[in-house]
Amino acid sequence: MVTPRREKSSQILSVQKAVALLRLFSEQQPELSLAKMAEQLGLPKTTVYGLVKTLEECQFLQRDRGSVNYRLGVLALKLGYLARLNNDLAQRALPFLENLLDETQQIVYLAVPHDGLVLYIEALYPPRRRIRYSVVGRTTYMHATALGKAMLSQMSPSEIEAIIQQHGLPAFTNRTITDKEALLEEIKISRERGYAVDMRESDPMIACVAVPFRTISGELGGAISISGPYQLFTPAMIDDYVQKLVHACSILSRQIETPLFHSGRARDVEYRVGI
Numbered sequence: 001m002v003t004p005r006r007e008k009s010s011q012i013l014s015v016q017k018a019v020a021l022l023r024l025f026s027e028q029q030p031e032l033s034l035a036k037m038a039e040q041l042g043l044p045k046t047t048v049y050g051l052v053k054t055l056e057e058c059q060f061l062q063r064d065r066g067s068v069n070y071r072l073g074v075l076a077l078k079l080g081y082l083a084r085l086n087n088d089l090a091q092r093a094l095p096f097l098e099n100l101l102d103e104t105q106q107i108v109y110l111a112v113p114h115d116g117l118v119l120y121i122e123a124l125y126p127p128r129r130r131i132r133y134s135v136v137g138r139t140t141y142m143h144a145t146a147l148g149k150a151m152l153s154q155m156s157p158s159e160i161e162a163i164i165q166q167h168g169l170p171a172f173t174n175r176t177i178t179d180k181e182a183l184l185e186e187i188k189i190s191r192e193r194g195y196a197v198d199m200r201e202s203d204p205m206i207a208c209v210a211v212p213f214r215t216i217s218g219e220l221g222g223a224i225s226i227s228g229p230y231q232l233f234t235p236a237m238i239d240d241y242v243q244k245l246v247h248a249c250s251i252l253s254r255q256i257e258t259p260l261f262h263s264g265r266a267r268d269v270e271y272r273v274g275i
Helices: 013-022 034-041 045-057 074-085 088-104 146-152 157-167 180-193 235-253
Strands: 069-072 107-114 117-124 196-199 206-214 220-229
Touching: 013 034, 013 045, 034 045, 088 107, 088 117, 088 220, 088 235, 107 146, 117 146, 146 180, 146 196, 146 206, 146 220, 157 180, 180 196, 206 235, 220 235
Parallel strands: none
Antiparallel strands: 107 117, 107 220, 196 206, 206 220
């Protein structure tokens, strides 16, 4: 007898706790002690100890000899590589990104919205720029980036409000938009003209222009941007970059069937390594 599939999620609490523990690690917190993890999770140290030791044995966490701090282990690195390798959006977008890099000789980014933040999916750098590490996999705030504002311009007022409530509007430079009404006006302008700009709002030396793209089904797919020294971003150069971005995004929109991330209830799909 075949047992009907239950509609309710069969989530395992211990797995949820382990994932929550792994998500504590960030650029700001690359290493954490057992006590710090327990404090931030609001769980007993004994519970966290069991999670940590299991994750350490599975190579998701590691600790240097003599240190009390843990950091992400080698398996997290390996799975990150596999997630990037299996990213259909990045693979389809890569030829367009490479063409933009060749034509502009500026940094080109591909990003998607995830949990109210900008998630970098791909980044291409010109040879003359010395970059210590790629931003692929990094998240940042939407209100302070051209990528984020471009994606916000394609969202509903309720979605925008939820993001502001969840993440706030922190300042990164003296040019960051930290006023809600000013941000809403900026989003409106970005929506009307079809692109967004970041003029030293996230970095005091960098400017950026971004254009959003949708999927074949009409859902928000993400955004592509061109970024570089702010002195180069004259009105004429911005117009040129926008034309190039619009052309790339219009073609990509006809090739991407669904967004990288879906909201709502998960469907029955074949599982792959996620981001």
